[in-house]
Amino acid sequence: MEVQESNLRPCPPLIVVSKIEITDSKYKKLIDSLPKEERFPVGLRKYQGFWQFQNGIPGVLAMKEDFNPRPNDVIVSSFPKSGTTWLKALTFTIMHRDKYTFSNHPLLKLSPHDCVPFIELHYALRDKQYLETLPSPRVLGTHVPYSLLSDNTKISTCPIIHICRDPKDVIVSFWHMFTKFDGLMESLSFEQMYELFCEGRVHIGPVWDHVLEYYTKSLISPKKILILKYEEMLKDPTNGVMRIANFIGCPFSEEEMKSCLVEKIAEFCSFNKLRNFDIKQNEGNLKSYYYRKGIVGDWQNYMTPEMANKLDEVTKEKLCDFTF
Ligand code: PAP
Numbered sequence: 001m002e003v004q005e006s007n008l009r010p011c012p013p014l015i016v017v018s019k020i021e022i023t024d025s026k027y028k029k030l031i032d033s034l035p036k037e038e039r040f041p042v043g044l045r046k047y048q049g050f051w052q053f054q055n056g057i058p059g060v061l062a063m064k065e066d067f068n069p070r071p072n073d074v075i076v077s078s079f080p081k082s083g084t085t086w087l088k089a090l091t092f093t094i095m096h097r098d099k100y101t102f103s104n105h106p107l108l109k110l111s112p113h114d115c116v117p118f119i120e121l122h123y124a125l126r127d128k129q130y131l132e133t134l135p136s137p138r139v140l141g142t143h144v145p146y147s148l149l150s151d152n153t154k155i156s157t158c159p160i161i162h163i164c165r166d167p168k169d170v171i172v173s174f175w176h177m178f179t180k181f182d183g184l185m186e187s188l189s190f191e192q193m194y195e196l197f198c199e200g201r202v203h204i205g206p207v208w209d210h211v212l213e214y215y216t217k218s219l220i221s222p223k224k225i226l227i228l229k230y231e232e233m234l235k236d237p238t239n240g241v242m243r244i245a246n247f248i249g250c251p252f253s254e255e256e257m258k259s260c261l262v263e264k265i266a267e268f269c270s271f272n273k274l275r276n277f278d279i280k281q282n283e284g285n286l287k288s289y290y291y292r293k294g295i296v297g298d299w300q301n302y303m304t305p306e307m308a309n310k311l312d313e314v315t316k317e318k319l320c321d322f323t324f
Contacts (some may be wrong), residue, residue: 008114018055020125025051039201040188042186050209051201065150068150068154069156071156073136074159077141078162078165084141089143093105113276115139117130146214159223161247162228163230166231171302194303206324214227226247231296238266275294278290278291287295
């Protein structure tokens with residue numbers, strides 16, 4: 001089926017799941033029994049090793065039970081603030097490069113999060129049918145840890161691309177997002193966020209376990225999971241574009257290479273371009289929510305060397321040979 005731009009529609013940001021009322025008594029009972037983190041201003045509970053917005057847990061559970069990908073879907077996964085928006089834009093553009101030119105592209109009118117919807121968001125909104133309206137091949141997104149994906153997702157042949165990022169820069173981006181969005185956590189200082197983050201007590205935390213699950217699985221099944229690092233992508237975006245295309249089974253032809261399509265896609269999805277397209281769509285706080293600085297090392301403006309060392313030590317201890 002041809003991809004129709006009209007099938008795509010603006011989606012609310014994933015953070016709205018923190019405000020969805022839990023109506024199902026089955027979920028209510030379970031959630032009430034889970035460990036709770038009181039210091040994080042948005043209700044967090046720990047479910048099977050990961051802290052999450054308690055109001056988002058029903059969506060994650062429903063997705064785990066029910067979601068059945070199509071064999072030609074591609075799933076992009078990430079810990080929040082690790083490069084999700086960028087990876088969504090790149091994968092969507094690479095996959096649909098025969099369907100859209102750069103001048104009639106959906107990303108000129110829609111956010112990458114509209115073109116590549118979060119699966120758990122639509123389960124949480126009780127709107128999973130929307131995902132079914134999207135024609136194949138679909139690119140879908142998730143922040144859900146590997147262990148909480150549905151069995152159908154794990155056994156299916158659909159590839160998963162996972163992007164990760166130095167946790168020091170993730171914290172900074174995370175803190176900005178939470179303090180900016182609807183003043184959700186205005187009262188939380190950077191130091192408080194840092195403490196919670198180091199303890200893994202943030203939404204989808206601990207970050208190390210999230211990365212480790214996907215990384216370990218990628219070692220066992222390299223055709224199923226591709227790990228990309230934000231820092232490497234930023235250093236060499238064209239290489240990143242080629243790796244994504246090869247992994248999802250749409251390698252660039254010689255002709256495409258000669259016409260510099262790889263470089264053009266990297267440029268089309270660069271920070272300044274995407275930010276500018278998306279600003280037209282999402283005036284106000286959503287633009288600073290998805291696009292802030294887009295650089296490596298901004299943590300130096302927020303952390304003392306001691307704070308950075310402590311975090312690096314935890315990362316080293318938890319991730320062993322895996323480095324950012
Ligand atoms: P999400 O979890 O809310 O979807 P996500 O897209 O994973 O957020 O991460 C946002 C970060 O990616 C921001 O980082 P910063 O706060 O350190 O600046 C954002 O600026 C950055 N980002 C977004 N688009 C791009 C891009 N095209 N290139 C590089 N970085 C980008």
